C-alpha cells in the first residue's frame with residue numbers, strides 16, 4: 455500500500471473515500487467537524503437520527519454528501535470518550551481497513567488520527583492508523599486462485615497531515631512490512647515453507663537491504679558445533695535442519711547487538727510422540743516465533759534503525775520416521791548439558807537451547823527468544839497476549855512497555871526457581887517435560903538453564919501468533935512488540 459501525506463482541507467479533497475471518526479458523547483472534531491459544516495449540519499443530523507452509528511468500531515458509508523468533494527465518506531464510531539484508549543483506537547483503525555477492503559475502495563484519505571486518545575501523540579496515532587490499515591488489507595493468495603468476488607485491496611492511503619509526520623509514516627511502513635512478512639510466512643503451507651524456505655527468505659533480506667548479511671548453517675556445520683539437541687529434532691524429517699544467522703549493522707561494529715532468536719519448526723507433528731489428528735494442520739504455525747523475529751528484523755532493516763541486531767532462527771521439521779529421535783534418548787546439547795527426552799513433542803525447547811547457546815558468542819545486550827512453545831500458553835492467556843518471562847525486571851518491563859505502545863501486548867509470568875525441580879531427570883541433567891502444572895513456566899525454566907549469564911527474556915507466542923476457527927490464520931504477532939522494542943533501543 456502506498457502511504458502519502460496531504461494537508462489539503464478534507465472537504466476539498468477529491469478522493470474515493472474520506473475516513474473520519476466520531477464519538478458517541480463528544481462534539482465532532484477536526485475534519486469531521488469541517489465535513490459537518492460543509493454539509494450544513496447533515497452529518498450531525500444523520501448521527502442524531504441513528505442513520506450513522508457512533509458506537510465503537512461501527513462503520514457507516516455515506517455517498518455524495520453535499521458540500522464535500524469526496525465521493526464517499528466513511529464514518530467510524532469511536533464509542534464513549536471515557537472508554538476510549540490505545541487498544542480501542544487500534545480496533546477502530548482495523549475496522550476501517552476491513553471495511554475499505556470489503557467495499558472495493560482502492561484509495562482513501564484518512565483523518566482517523568485526529569481523534570483524541572489519551573496518552574498518545576499525533577505521531578503514534580498516524581503510525582498505528584497506517585499499520586492497521588495495511589494489516590486489515592492483507593489477504594492470503596499464494597496458493598489459491600483469486601475469487602471474482604474478492605475485492606481489490608486498498609492500494610493507496612493519504613493521511614491528513616504535513617511533512618513533519620514523515621517519520622511516523624516511515625515507521626508505519628517498516629512495521630507493516632514486518633507484520634505482513636510474518637503473516638505470510640505463518641500462513642504458507644508446511645510443504646512450501648520448510649526450513650530451506652526460511653533460509654531463502656533470510657538470503658533475500660541480505661540481497662535486498664543495506665547493512666544486512668546472512669550465514670546459513672547446514673547440518674554438518676551444526677554437528678561440528680555439537681548442536682545435538684537441535685539436530686535430533688529434525689532427524690525424522692526429509693528436510694534438512696538449518697540455523698539461520700542474520701546480521702544487521704546500523705551502528706559501529708564495536709557496539710554490542712540485540713539478539714532475537716526464533717523457534718522455526720515448520721511443521722510439528724509431535725514426532726514419535728505423535729499429536730492427535732484433529733487440528734494437526736495448525737502446527738504449520740509452529741514457526742510463528744521465527745516468522746516474528748524475521749518480520750521484526752525486516753522492519754528494522756527497512757527503517758535502517760541505528761542499532762546492531764542479530765536474528766537467529768532454528769529451522770527444523772518435527773516428524774516421525776526411522777531415523778527420528780525417541781522418547782528415552784539422552785541428548786548432549788551444545789552447552790554440554792544433557793537432556794532426557796520424555797516426549798518428542800516438546801521439541802521447541804530442544805532447538806532453542808542450542809540456538810541460545812550459540813547466540814551467546816555475540817555478547818548481546820539483550821537476548822530474546824520468541825516461540826510457539828506451549829499449548830499451555832493458549833490455556834493461560836488465550837489469543838490476546840504473549841507470555842513474557844525474564845529474570846531481569848528491567849528487560850521484562852521494556853518488553854511489556856513496547857507491547858503496550860504497539861498494541862501487541864504481553865503479560866509476565868514468573869520464572870522462580872521453585873519450578874525447577876519439575877524438570878529433574880534420573881538419567882540426565884534435565885528432562886524435556888515438566889508435567890501438567892505450569893507447562894509454560896517449566897518450558898521457560900528449561901531455557902533458563904542455557905542462558906544463565908545472559909540478559910535474557912523468553913516470549914511464548916503460541917496464543918497470540920495465530921487465530922483458529924472462522925478467520926483462522928496468522929496475526930503476524932509479536933512483530934509489533936519486538937519492533938517497538940528495537941525502535942526504543944535506537
Ligand code: BES
Pocket residue numbers: 722740797799800801802826827828829830832886887888893916917
Ligand atoms: N508447538 C507446540 C505448542 C503448541 C501446542 C502451540 C498447541 C499451540 C497450540 C509444542 O511443540 C508442543 O507440542 N508442546 C507440548 C509440550 C508438552 C509435550 C510438554 C504441549 O504444549 O502440549
Ligand code: MN
Pocket residue numbers: 722724798799800801802
Ligand atoms: Mn511439539
Ligand code: ZN
Pocket residue numbers: 719722740799801802826827
Ligand atoms: Zn512445537
